[in-house]
Amino acid sequence: MTGSNLLRRAKKAICRGGSSRGGSSRGESSRESETPSTPVHPDSQEENESSRSQQPARPSFCGQAPAPEEGIWLIDKQGNPIRRRGRTTCADIQSMPQGTRIHIEVNENNIPCNIPESILLGSYLGVVARDPILAPIAFPDWRNKGMEPFKKKMLAEVESKFEFPGHIRHWILQSLGVKWRNYKTTLKAEHWDSRPIEEILETVPAGVDQMQWCQLVSQWSKPEDQERAAKNSENAKKQTCPHTMGRVSSVRRQKETAIKDRLQLWKINRMHKDGTWSSEDAMQRWTQACNLLAEEGLTPEDGNIEANERVFGIVMGPEHAGRVRTQGFGVTPTRYFPSSTNEVGGGSGSNFEQIASLREEFSSFRDEMRQFVQQLQMNQPPNRGSEMGGNDTSSNV
Numbered sequence: 001m002t003g004s005n006l007l008r009r010a011k012k013a014i015c016r017g018g019s020s021r022g023g024s025s026r027g028e029s030s031r032e033s034e035t036p037s038t039p040v041h042p043d044s045q046e047e048n049e050s051s052r053s054q055q056p057a058r059p060s061f062c063g064q065a066p067a068p069e070e071g072i073w074l075i076d077k078q079g080n081p082i083r084r085r086g087r088t089t090c091a092d093i094q095s096m097p098q099g100t101r102i103h104i105e106v107n108e109n110n111i112p113c114n115i116p117e118s119i120l121l122g123s124y125l126g127v128v129a130r131d132p133i134l135a136p137i138a139f140p141d142w143r144n145k146g147m148e149p150f151k152k153k154m155l156a157e158v159e160s161k162f163e164f165p166g167h168i169r170h171w172i173l174q175s176l177g178v179k180w181r182n183y184k185t186t187l188k189a190e191h192w193d194s195r196p197i198e199e200i201l202e203t204v205p206a207g208v209d210q211m212q213w214c215q216l217v218s219q220w221s222k223p224e225d226q227e228r229a230a231k232n233s234e235n236a237k238k239q240t241c242p243h244t245m246g247r248v249s250s251v252r253r254q255k256e257t258a259i260k261d262r263l264q265l266w267k268i269n270r271m272h273k274d275g276t277w278s279s280e281d282a283m284q285r286w287t288q289a290c291n292l293l294a295e296e297g298l299t300p301e302d303g304n305i306e307a308n309e310r311v312f313g314i315v316m317g318p319e320h321a322g323r324v325r326t327q328g329f330g331v332t333p334t335r336y337f338p339s340s341t342n343e344v345g346g347g348s349g350s351n352f353e354q355i356a357s358l359r360e361e362f363s364s365f366r367d368e369m370r371q372f373v374q375q376l377q378m379n380q381p382p383n384r385g386s387e388m389g390g391n392d393t394s395s396n397v
Helices: 003-009 028-033 042-051 115-129 145-159 166-191 197-202 210-220 223-236 250-257 262-268 280-294 305-316 348-379 392-396
Strands: 072-075 081-084 100-103
Touching: 100 115, 115 145, 115 166, 115 250, 145 166, 166 210, 197 210, 210 223, 250 262, 262 305, 280 305
Parallel strands: none
Antiparallel strands: 072 081
């Protein structure tokens, strides 16, 4: 589904005073209007002319290739253009009228839940996280103190396009941090290889600031960074039950399937469309869960959520701090298991996230109260105590 179709479905846009930063503030609109001229391969022109009478009409470049934002165009063996998906720019969101924002709703876990609008939010967060002005990649870590002013700018940019409850700002920043790190990982996977560092420095990827690219490559070349990368690579290989969801979020999958049972969700998220499992270990764990339920005369499809949850905990083990299986990004054990945090593995990490969330809620509440008091003072009639002899009390004091 394209971004324009999703934007048409997002009918809950509300008009409020947004940030003065528009979509064109970072030059997105100007870049989209520029269409570089790329000539067609001469061999493909000759082949097309010779075979035009024998083959049906095919799409052509018309002398120019489209802008990079519209996709990547290749030429096959017959000289015919092949379109590939290009870089996501969220042009529809960038071109929204000033002050118009897309409404985001959240569920009981404070996660965006209205599907078309949430998809737009996720795409736009990725665009912001790749912006070299708002999110420089030169910093080695998202938690670096130097990133704090940039985080505020990123959050202001998102708030200028989306309307959401103030207490999920922490979730927005977390999502931006994940997309920022994933972007750097993608750059390293595509450009960091056995070539000399000087050659890698000269090959600046599209959309990346040259100075930031040099700093990023310098970080990759450090021995401590290479050692950490090797360790992370080994840890990634320990994941034996990968999901098959792609870009589909857990909240979206739950809404599409209307399933709340975590055991059933875990199965759906690890099966391919042809019915095969994502890995041998995933199939073995499902078999183990079915055997444990069979001892009680049950099956996962019986709908006994309490029994399925108990077996799910036995097969999968305790929950890790900061996340809950099958519930997606941003859901913590403290919030999902409020009455049994200690039993499911909640610890200091979960408590820290809860404190951060409470701080965000308190800050939002304080801002709302401040605005309310200011509005009340503006609407209150002027004090006429001096005309009615109301200064006696102050004079006595």
